[in-house]
Amino acid sequence: MVAVFQIQRRGGTYATPLWDVLEYLTLFGIVLLHEFGHALACRSVGGRAEQIVLWPLGGVAYVQPPQRPGATLWSIAAGPLVNVVLLVILTGLLLVLGVTGWSRGLPDAQKYLLMVWLINLVLLVFNVLPIYPLDGGQILRSVLWFFLGPARSLLVATMVGFAGVALLIGLAIHWSSLWVGILAAFVLMNCWRGWQQARALLRLARIPRHRDFACPSCRSAPPLGPWRVCDGCGMSFDPFAAGGVCPQCGLTFPVTRCVDCGAASPLTAWAQPPVTRL
Numbered sequence: 237m238v239a240v241f242q243i244q245r246r247g248g249t250y251a252t253p254l255w256d257v258l259e260y261l262t263l264f265g266i267v268l269l270h271e272f273g274h275a276l277a278c279r280s281v282g283g284r285a286e287q288i289v290l291w292p293l294g295g296v297a298y299v300q301p302p303q304r305p306g307a308t309l310w311s312i313a314a315g316p317l318v319n320v321v322l323l324v325i326l327t328g329l330l331l332v333l334g335v336t337g338w339s340r341g342l343p344d345a346q347k348y349l350l351m352v353w354l355i356n357l358v359l360l361v362f363n364v365l366p367i368y369p370l371d372g373g374q375i376l377r378s379v380l381w382f383f384l385g386p387a388r389s390l391l392v393a394t395m396v397g398f399a400g401v402a403l404l405i406g407l408a409i410h411w412s413s414l415w416v417g418i419l420a421a422f423v424l425m426n427c428w429r430g431w432q433q434a435r436a437l438l439r440l441a442r443i444p445r446h447r448d449f450a451c452p453s454c455r456s457a458p459p460l461g462p463w464r465v466c467d468g469c470g471m472s473f474d475p476f477a478a479g480g481v482c483p484q485c486g487l488t489f490p491v492t493r494c495v496d497c498g499a500a501s502p503l504t505a506w507a508q509p510p511v512t513r514l
Contacts, residue, residue, distance in 0.1 A: 238292040249351075250344045262352050264290055266322060266359060270315045271297035277314030281307040293419055294359075303454035303497035305381035305389075312374045319360035326353040367400030368393045369426040386496075387437035390430055397427040440495065446476050449506040453499035458506065463495070475503065 239260055250256060267290060274297035275285035283301035301311040330349050333342070364372040377393035384392065404420035407413070445457035462472035468487040480489045480503040493500045 250347060252344070255344050255348055259348060259351055259355075262348075263355055264295075266319070266352075266356055267295040269322070270318050270359070270363075271295045273314040273316075273318035274299050274311060278307075278311040281310055283307065283311060285311075293415070293422065300498075303386065303456075303499075305378050305386075308381065309375065309378035312371050312378060315371050316360055316363050319356055319363070322356050323353070323360065326356060365400065366393075366396055367404075367423060368397030368430055369423065370400075373397050373400070385441075387434055387441055390434035390437065394427050394430040394434060397423065397430070401427060437496075449476055451494040451497060451499060452501045452505045454494060454497035456494065456496040458492070459495060464489070464492070476506070479503070 268288070271288045271290075275288060278285040278297075278299035278301045281301055283299060285297060285299040287298040289296045289298070297315070299311050301307040326349060330346075330353060332338075333346055333349065338345075363370055364375070366372045366376045368374060368377065373393050373396065376396065377389045380389035380392055383389075401420055401424045404416060404423060408416035408420055440459070444460040446460055447457065449458050450456065451458070458476055460474065460477075462474050464475045465472050466482040466485060466487055466489075468482060469485040471482060471484040473483055475489055475492050480492065481487070482489070490502055491500050492503050492506065
């Protein structure tokens with residue numbers, strides 16, 4: 237329904253509506269390539285990326301990079317970099333059309349390439365805005381992570397994101413745009429979720445930690461105290477103090493999941509010097 241509405245709204249630009257259909261399909265082709273940039277970059281640093289969703293407002297790549305600032309930065313920045321590469325390619329094609337004179341014989345092709353060039357540029361500029369959870373906001377968070385840690389960097393990025401939401405709401409009202417309003421609501425929802433996650437990370441950072449263990453994935457120390465719940469008897473216990481064995485029923489847990497990054501690793505792999513994370 238959205239596709240039909242958008243194509244009809246663009247009617248009259250070309251000599252035949254087939255070019256409008258091609259333009260709309262190309263838009264989502266660009267979005268798909270952008271999301272594949274995220275996914276492939278995430279996999280290249282050892283993360284997980286198994287799902288890409290396209291919807292009327294664009295696309296989302298569900299990526300889970302290792303909880304390191306460099307890995308996260310590359311996984312996010314790779315998406316806009318795809319648009320940069322496409323911008324260079326499209327600019328080259330337009331120059332070829334102009335120099336060879338083909339643009340005079342193929343006016344619709346020139347209009348199509350110009351529109352695709354503009355769409356790609358708008359997507360690039362919009363995505364790098366420092367508004368969380370857009371790519372620019374997540375890039376800001378990843379850069380700040382090097383200096384502030386995962387919790388405070390996320391807190392700052394979401395605060396900037398809330399300011400961006402206010403701007404989007406103002407634009408939606410000024411332009412009387414339903415789509416910008418829906419986008420503002422989507423960004424606001426994710427900003428609020430990021431804000432809550434940042435506060436949870438800050439609370440988690442204040443919990444006393446084991447000094448002789450570290451997560452093999454993110455290198456953070458596990459918390460002290462009975463935070464692990466036994467699947468057999470329901471008793472809470474400290475898996476590191478108990479050696480991975482429930483003190484009440486004797487059930488063994490050879491694998492332990494990190495409370496910071498969520499990675500599951502054998503208990504024996506945790507015996508490494510931890511890194512302090514805030």
